[in-house]
């Protein structure tokens with residue numbers, strides 16, 4: 336316990352000493368406050384605390400769709416763009432030097448010559464990286480939680496699901512970073528490697544989506560709308576689906592993990608939150624639920640998404656931990 | 665008899681095909697100051713790191729404080745100042761000492777008290793709350809020394825403790841080392857600065873090319889050959905000189921060198937000279953300087969190496 340506290344406090348001090356840490360937390364809070372600045376009045380939606388806005392009969396103070404719209408912005412725009420991209424990139428860059436710096440000549444010796452096993456030291460250090468992502472998302476969600484209460488009048492604790500999910504997604508990439516950091520002791524190499532895996536995961540997901548639509552609906556996206564496939568082509572896609580989606584299966588599911596939030600965030604405590612409803616609302620002005628889209632969005636189970644990603648992470652960590660324990664300093 | 669603080673029976677370390685340590689055997693008595701000497705790249709740091717589990721030795725048999733080398737819990741009783749110690753820039757001197765205390769499982773209250781004392785001892789009290797990044801090289805080294813002692817260790821390993829420290833600081837560090845010995849700790853110092861080690865060490869080992877070339881007390885290493893020198897008033901007369909040289913003694917000007925088990929053995933020679941009317945000005949026991957012992961040891965290993 337005493338050792339854990341020592342490593343943890345040290346990690347906090349490391350983060351606190353980084354300008355990036357404060358910048359990231361600051362931007363994070365700013366994004367949350369921007370969200371807070373969106374409100375509703377008797378005519379419609381307002382932005383920047385009423386500085387501008389538009390009129391809408393569905394979206395105004397007290398309308399049932401207002402909460403859904405407000406939460407929709409949270410889980411689609413804020414979570415997808417802010418928390419799962421920008422904030423994670425900033426967190427990765429902030430945490431990148433944790434291992435390389437620790438393992439530098441003349442600095443690892445002190446910790447390694449203490450009565451603490453290497454594997455413990457490794458995990459304490461690893462956890463201290465997660466701590467950062469946790470703090471950042473935690474603060475963000477707390478502001479969002481208050482914003483929802485202020486703007487639509489309900490307490491919605493389900494937004495706090497963002498904390499574990501974003502931390503989870505960060506942890507996939509963090510494990511890559513740790514593995515490369517331990518091997519190369521290079522900050523640059525570990526940042527690049529994690530971004531590469533992230534990009535790879537994104538490509539793999541895009542490919543999987545394409546193959547799935549082709550196999551399931553016999554349709555592929557084209558320059559204009561979509562293109563119908565012949566029966567034979569569709570069958571071909573069906574046969575090859577598992578091969579084509581192999582990369583997707585093996586790599587961590589970064590965006591899918593964060594998108595689980597859309598299944599977990601509730602409106603008025605019960606109704607399941609439907610993305611298609613929101614999309615239609617924005618496109619046509621009427622909230623119509625599209626079951627096909629909903630089904631497509633949920634075709635992978637939570638267990639598969641998180642389980643296979645954690646398997647990837649476990650492999651990375653096992654490799655990193657093994658290297659960390661075996662090497663000479 | 666209490667077991668030695670460090671007892672290495674057999675220690676080897678290979679980096680790929682390069683042998684950094686070859687079958688090193690070494691014994692460090694408790695409560696002594698032990699100096700490990702050697703040229704750059706001899707393997708001194710590797711030896712210490714192997715004892716502290718920082719480097720994984722290829723083969724290792726021996727004990728540290730009576731426990732098998734590599735035994736984790738024993739490390740709570742060990743202090744260490746690494747070579748080129750680089751503590752995080754963002755920590756203050758006090759925090760660095762506190763961090764080590766935490767990892768060594770020193771209870772928080774006790775750690776605080778000891779940190780206070782130690783920072784005072786190393787002369788860093790007024791600077792304790794400034795960031796490490798603002799310290800000079802010597803100040804960092806002092807903080808490093810303080811953190812090495814925070815867990816009240818039985819043995820302290822100092823890898824080139826005076827590296828980058830000014831002459832005043834070196835004297836202070838020497839005093840700190842002497843104080844550690846008075847407190848009953850064993851101090852293991854790595855250095856290539858012979859003069860410094862000579863001043864504090866009770867025992868030394870000389871290392872070269874990953875091997876221990878010589879080891880023992882300073883006393884035994886420097887006078888090992890039992891050589892005595894007699895100096896006469898004016899040059900040794902020619903006929904006496906020829907006679908002595910005939911007996912295999914070295915004579916040069918007014919100096920006569922002889923080997924004998926002890927001073928008694930030389931008396932006969934003195935009598936002989938006196939009987940011939942030679943006036944003796946001085947008789948002394950010849951000692952090698954540590955430098956000579958060092959160079960000889962390193963050269964002999966070097967020669968074996970090239971064969």
Ligand SMILES: Nc1ncnc2c1ncn2[C@@H]1O[C@H](COP(=O)(O)OP(=O)(O)OP(=O)(O)O)[C@@H](O)[C@H]1O
Pocket residue numbers: 663679682684702703704705706707708709710711747856
């Ligand atoms: N990680 C490593 N990989 C390969 N070789 C190494 C490694 N660490 C040390 N060596 C080699 O082992 C030898 C001994 O190194 P070591 O640092 O123990 O020397 P030293 O006696 O402490 O020298 P110095 O006085 O310069 O500190 C050197 O030749 C060095 O090149």
Ligand SMILES: [Mg+2]
Pocket residue numbers: 708709710747823
């Ligand atoms: Mg060295």
